[in-house]
Amino acid sequence: MAFSEFRPxxxxxxxxxxxxxxxxxxxxxxxxxxxxxxxxxxxxxNFVYIIVAPSGSFxxxxxxxxMRCIGESWPMTKERAYFEAVALKQxxxxxxxxxxxxxxxxxxxxxxxxxxxxxxxxxLRKGLIAGIEYPLLAEHMSEYMAKTLFCxxxxxxxxxxxxxxxxxxxxxxxxxxxxxxxxxxxxxxxxEYSHWTSPYLDRDAETIREDYLLKIEVAELxxxxxxxxxxxxxxxxxxxxxxxxPDSTQVIDPEFAFYGPMGFDIGAFIGNLILxxxxxxxxxxxxxxxxxxxRERKE
Amino acid sequence: MAFSEFRPxxxxxxxxxxxxxxxxxxxxxxxxxxxxxxxxxxxxxNFVYIIVAPSGSFxxxxxxxxMRCIGESWPMTKERAYFEAVALKQxxxxxxxxxxxxxxxxxxxxxxxxxxxxxxxxxLRKGLIAGIEYPLLAEHMSEYMAKTLFCxxxxxxxxxxxxxxxxxxxxxxxxxxxxxxxxxxxxxxxxEYSHWTSPYLDRDAETIREDYLLKIEVAELxxxxxxxxxxxxxxxxxxxxxxxxPDSTQVIDPEFAFYGPMGFDIGAFIGNLILxxxxxxxxxxxxxxxxxxxRERKE
Numbered sequence: 001m002a003f004s005e006f007r008p009x010x011x012x013x014x015x016x017x018x019x020x021x022x023x024x025x026x027x028x029x030x031x032x033x034x035x036x037x038x039x040x041x042x043x044x045x046n047f048v049y050i051i052v053a054p055s056g057s058f059x060x061x062x063x064x065x066x067m068r069c070i071g072e073s074w075p076m077t078k079e080r081a082y083f084e085a086v087a088l089k090q091x092x093x094x095x096x097x098x099x100x101x102x103x104x105x106x107x108x109x110x111x112x113x114x115x116x117x118x119x120x121x122x123x124l125r126k127g128l129i130a131g132i133e134y135p136l137l138a139e140h141m142s143e144y145m146a147k148t149l150f151c152x153x154x155x156x157x158x159x160x161x162x163x164x165x166x167x168x169x170x171x172x173x174x175x176x177x178x179x180x181x182x183x184x185x186x187x188x189x190x191x192e193y194s195h196w197t198s199p200y201l202d203r204d205a206e207t208i209r210e211d212y213l214l215k216i217e218v219a220e221l222x223x224x225x226x227x228x229x230x231x232x233x234x235x236x237x238x239x240x241x242x243x244x245x246p247d248s249t250q251v252i253d254p255e256f257a258f259y260g261p262m263g264f265d266i267g268a269f270i271g272n273l274i275l276x277x278x279x280x281x282x283x284x285x286x287x288x289x290x291x292x293x294x295r296e297r298k299e
Numbered sequence: 300m301a302f303s304e305f306r307p308x309x310x311x312x313x314x315x316x317x318x319x320x321x322x323x324x325x326x327x328x329x330x331x332x333x334x335x336x337x338x339x340x341x342x343x344x345n346f347v348y349i350i351v352a353p354s355g356s357f358x359x360x361x362x363x364x365x366m367r368c369i370g371e372s373w374p375m376t377k378e379r380a381y382f383e384a385v386a387l388k389q390x391x392x393x394x395x396x397x398x399x400x401x402x403x404x405x406x407x408x409x410x411x412x413x414x415x416x417x418x419x420x421x422x423l424r425k426g427l428i429a430g431i432e433y434p435l436l437a438e439h440m441s442e443y444m445a446k447t448l449f450c451x452x453x454x455x456x457x458x459x460x461x462x463x464x465x466x467x468x469x470x471x472x473x474x475x476x477x478x479x480x481x482x483x484x485x486x487x488x489x490x491e492y493s494h495w496t497s498p499y500l501d502r503d504a505e506t507i508r509e510d511y512l513l514k515i516e517v518a519e520l521x522x523x524x525x526x527x528x529x530x531x532x533x534x535x536x537x538x539x540x541x542x543x544x545p546d547s548t549q550v551i552d553p554e555f556a557f558y559g560p561m562g563f564d565i566g567a568f569i570g571n572l573i574l575x576x577x578x579x580x581x582x583x584x585x586x587x588x589x590x591x592x593x594r595e596r597k598e
Binding site: 154159160162163164166167170173176177180223226227228229230 | 453458459461462463465466469472475476479522525526527528529
């Protein structure tokens with residue numbers, strides 16, 4: 001372990017950290033000439049650094065004990081890095097084709113060293129907004145979900161193995177609570193962190209808040225989310241948790257992983273595809289009217 | 300702690316144990332004159348002693364590391380006594396009217412000291428076979444299930460409290476596996492420990508084994524039993540887990556307790572009542588034709 005207690009890394013201390021960590025420095029042949037470090041925000045929760053050297057590359061992801069976008073006002077356990085690393089390793093063991101390899105994990109520093117998904121990998125959401133088609137995406141994501149969900153469920157494992165695994169991931173309770181709030185509660189009531197395109201969607205948002213039958217259905221889904229330890233799910237499988245090229249599909253960021261209902265992953269991904277589909281008209285431009293493929297199939 | 304390592308007690312060592320345990324000896328006023336010890340088998344898994352003295356009484360239940368009826372050939376963790384004691388205390392805290400008080404628990408010895416349910420308390424199953432009516436039973440059992448199940452569920456508790464409790468009871472995995480086998484698997488296939496009244500019910504047993512739609516339904520229920528951590532259920536709530544008088548209803552033996560679906564307790568109890576109802580004709584005798592109450596209500 002390179003550092004004896006947690007501290008957020010900057011670009012200087014990062015190099016010091018890499019030099020002291022053989023599993024990382026070996027990835028770049030212990031050669032720091034021509035090393036390039038780029039900090040890339042991955043969202044709200046973490047620092048992410050890309051390290052590229054002539055002889056190799058990797059990514060460092062460090063979890064901070066608060067939501068980055070809000071600053072230190074929203075505390076958020078940095079132990080989530082532990083659950084992310086365990087999930088990456090377990091899902092990666094089951095489906096190495098679609099999960100980036102973990103090179104290094106440091107629990108004290110809440111720090112993961114992992115494969116750099118080099119260009120032309122981009123976030124799937126950006127690709128969908130740009131109107132790019134991914135003919136292998138459905139097959140790859142189906143394979144990822146089938147392997148990770150089936151093999152971590154009681155369809156595959158013994159009760160004893162299953163309960164032991166459930167116990168471990170019960171520790172990721174803070175991130176489960178975040179999902180409960182932002183997915184299953186906030187959208188259905190007036191809440192501080194819910195946003196929509198106002199005033200255009202005011203009436204739609206209100207309609208959802210007043211739909212009691214919908215809310216009963218959502219409450220039922222929420223109880224399944226909280227109670228049903230069916231498989232080790234990714235827990236946040238939207239189109240920004242997937243990096244793609246036309247040939248490669250890589251699932252990242254499983255920090256919300258825990259034993260929950262398979263349907264939460266499957267539904268989140270399909271739901272995001274449906275959102276992307278209905279957003280196509282809004283993203284259409286002269287170069288791509290988003291209608292070609294449909295026409296081709298009809299002809 | 301009276302003994303530094305586990306050993307099965309007999310009547311002599313039991314007295315030695317009580318003398319060394321203030322929470323027990325105080326129950327009989329530290330007075331061993333006129334003490335009576337009676338060993339009563341409670342089933343297959345434990346030794347149970349009733350201790351009655353002029354100034355008080357209690358019961359000692361000691362779990363053995365094997366199924367008693369089969370001898371040492373079927374190992375069975377004695378840690379189940381720990382989960383039984385925790386469940387008795389938690390359910391007792393929520394519904395003291397219908398759960399016997401725990402006076403003492405010794406994890407090393409897998410030993411519980413608890414209230415002696417004095418005569419005329421009898422096992423409910425025996426009462427039902429004898430044709431006794433219990434006009435308060437439905438209300439008492441409803442209250443027991445409502446309080447213990449609601450208050451240990453997410454309808455009442457926070458996610459953080461719930462996951463912590465789920466983790467603890469995941470340790471009772473061996474008894475969960477026993478239920479999976481004897482309730483959800485063995486009855487639906489040819490299996491060593493399944494019995495029925497042969498040859499009279501051979502055809503019925505075979506019909507069940509060949510009913511594929513039924514087995515699919517049972518598989519669905521089994522997966523809920525294994526996966527849905529809804530509430531701290533008793534886990535074995537048949538009519539031999541309840542002791543009754545016309546005025547008192549006491550639920551005992553929650554060694555199968557874990558976080559599972561509420562329906563497993565509710566369904567087990569109602570199912571046992573239905574079995575008892577249909578068995579009445581077989582138990583009818585000259586003194587009680589089992590038809591009076593029905594007639595009374597019809598008149």
